[in-house]
Amino acid sequence: xNTILHFVMAKIVALAMSTAAxxxxxxxxxxxxxxxxxxxLMTNAHVVEKCSRIEVKGRGAASDPRIDATxxxxxxxxxxxxxxxxxxxxxxxxxxxxxxxxxxxxxxxxLSDSVKITTGNVNALAGLKNDxxxxxxxxxxxxxxxxxPVVDRDGFLLGxxxxxxxxxxxxxxxxxxxxxxxxxxxxxxxxxxxxxxxQNLSGDKVAGQSELSTADLAEKITPSVVQxxxxxxxxxxxxxxxxETAASLPRIAATEPLIDASGYDAIGFDYATLKxxxxxxxxxxxxxxxxxxxxxxxxxxRFCFLKDNVVALIRNGDALAAYSSAKATDVIVSDFTSYSxxxxxxxxxxxxxxxxxxxxFVSCIGDNACKAFAYVSKTKECWLKNMLGRPKxxxxxxxxxx
Numbered sequence: 001x002n003t004i005l006h007f008v009m010a011k012i013v014a015l016a017m018s019t020a021a022x023x024x025x026x027x028x029x030x031x032x033x034x035x036x037x038x039x040x041l042m043t044n045a046h047v048v049e050k051c052s053r054i055e056v057k058g059r060g061a062a063s064d065p066r067i068d069a070t071x072x073x074x075x076x077x078x079x080x081x082x083x084x085x086x087x088x089x090x091x092x093x094x095x096x097x098x099x100x101x102x103x104x105x106x107x108x109x110x111l112s113d114s115v116k117i118t119t120g121n122v123n124a125l126a127g128l129k130n131d132x133x134x135x136x137x138x139x140x141x142x143x144x145x146x147x148x149p150v151v152d153r154d155g156f157l158l159g160x161x162x163x164x165x166x167x168x169x170x171x172x173x174x175x176x177x178x179x180x181x182x183x184x185x186x187x188x189x190x191x192x193x194x195x196x197x198x199q200n201l202s203g204d205k206v207a208g209q210s211e212l213s214t215a216d217l218a219e220k221i222t223p224s225v226v227q228x229x230x231x232x233x234x235x236x237x238x239x240x241x242x243x244e245t246a247a248s249l250p251r252i253a254a255t256e257p258l259i260d261a262s263g264y265d266a267i268g269f270d271y272a273t274l275k276x277x278x279x280x281x282x283x284x285x286x287x288x289x290x291x292x293x294x295x296x297x298x299x300x301x302r303f304c305f306l307k308d309n310v311v312a313l314i315r316n317g318d319a320l321a322a323y324s325s326a327k328a329t330d331v332i333v334s335d336f337t338s339y340s341x342x343x344x345x346x347x348x349x350x351x352x353x354x355x356x357x358x359x360x361f362v363s364c365i366g367d368n369a370c371k372a373f374a375y376v377s378k379t380k381e382c383w384l385k386n387m388l389g390r391p392k393x394x395x396x397x398x399x400x401x402x
Contacts, residue, residue: 026229031104031148031161032056032076034224035193035200037083042189043147043228044162045074052232059226068192070293070326071133071184071309072162074147075196076228085224087149089186089202090156091354094135098122101217102139102161102183104148105227115225117218122158127182131291132271133308134182135159141181147228150183153211155220156203159183188309191269194362195311195330204354256326258283258295265316265338266294266323267358268307276302279320286322294323314338314361314400334365336400343374343394344401347387355382357398364400372401 030047034040041056045067048054054062054076062076102118120139127134137150141161150159163182193200212220260283274285279297282304286292294310297303297320310323312332318340323331350370352363357375360382364370372385375398391399 026055026231028230029105029144030146030228030230031144032226032228033103033147033149033157034084034086034226035075035189036086036198037080039078039080039084040198041076041078041226041228042160042193043074043076044160045069045072047147047228048074048076048230051230053230055229055231057227057229062228066192066196068195071188071192073160073184073189073192075193075198086201087151087157087221087224088155089190089200090152090158090204091202092204094122094125094158094185096122096125099153100137100139100150100158101153101214101221102137102141102145102148102150103218103221103225104145104161106142106144113227115222115227117214117222119214123180132185133188133291134162134184137181137183139181144227149221149225151217151221153217154205154209155212155217156205157186157189159185160189187269191309191311191358194358195309202359256324258287258322259325259328261313261321261323263315263317263319264313264321264333265319266296266307266310266321267312267314267361268294268310269358270305271308272306274304274306277304278302279304282320283322292324293327294321296321311358312361312365316340332365335402336361336365339391339399339401341393341395341397342391342399343397344372344385344389344391344399346389347371347385348374348383349386350384352382352384354380356380361400364402370402372399374399 030043032041032043035042048065049067056062056078059078062078064077066075100120100122103115106116118139120137122135123138124136126132127136145161148161149157150161152158160183162184190200274282282295282297286295286306291308292306294307296305298318299320300318310327310331312334313321314334314336316338360373360375363382364373364384367384369386370384371388374383376396378396
């Protein structure tokens with residue numbers, strides 16, 4: 001009897017241990033990559049947003065998830081004993097047809113669980129229905145690739161792997177599309193990081209620098225790429241998520257009511273410009289466009305700028321702004337005042353080349369020494385100023401004063 005009892009008890013313990021192990025197994029996985037040396041990683045929102053616990057393989061539990069569901073991006077933090085090697089965001093525009101490399105952990109539960117690298121090209125400079133947040137790429141994408149980096153031949157970040165053309169969508173239109181995949185532009189990820197107060201690294205290729213071979217590129221980039229494991233979501237949730245997001249087309253959120261901000265300029269990415277319109281028409285255009293999250297209307301020139309994101313409001317006497325109420329808690333109402341066609345001679349202590357107005361604004365707002373900035377759109381230069389002199393009219397310069 002004792003022998004039989006021991007045998008039965010052993011079976012019960014073994015079954016309990018097996019069930020516990022199964023319960024603690026990840027229900028889905030994706031890819032992430034280092035964007036700061038102190039532990040911040042970027043991935044897709046759909047990889048982590050429904051997880052009760054997030055783990056980065058080889059680095060332990062991740063914390064403080066920051067989610068941008070609209071653009072399918074997320075930031076997570078891991079503890080580090082030695083600094084990470086963050087990827088560098090490329091400043092230069094993405095070129096149609098350029099060679100790219102995607103890195104990730106596709107089908108890790110079926111194939112090997114090691115990092116994998118695939119090559120391809122930029123097929124189009126916009127995503128589904130001309131969505132400019134995305135680029136279309138030919139690199140093969142499988143479940144598990146989501147959130148992985150897409151880099152150029154020099155190792156600079158171009159985008160974040162997000163979605164592929166699903167079988168369901170193909171069945172609906174009656175066309176079997178091959179290698180139709182999408183990556184979120186790195187510039188969208190840059191804006192998301194800025195909205196969270198996290199600084200990344202950006203740069204460009206040095207003149208005369210030769211391109212890396214695929215093997216050298218893999219050796220350079222893969223130490224910055226990690227596997228992200230999701231625990232706690234039910235298998236049913238994971239299956240639906242995979243069908244609707246990870247293996248489907250980019251989703252554009254429905255519009256939310258707009259909040260008016262008279263005398264302000266909304267700082268974000270412009271994706272469309274309407275000329276010779278009134279403010280009501282400008283606002284209505286945003287309300288009927290699911291991509292639109294904010295507008296800036298220039299009353300002086302009757303220009304309307306539609307924006308697919310908004311980070312901050314900056315004072316501008318010639319402007320009227322409106323932004324999505326869904327962004328209300330994230331928008332920074334700054335103390336800056338914006339002037340078009342104005343400059344303050346002198347006081348320049350820092351020059352930033354090959355940049356944009358948004359980066360110029362963020363550089364000044366994060367620098368205590370900065371009292372004003374001047375952005376020259378023609379040369380893409382930003383000048384930070386630590387002194388305020390007498391302003392004067394100068395064509396082609398956008399001036400921001402704290």
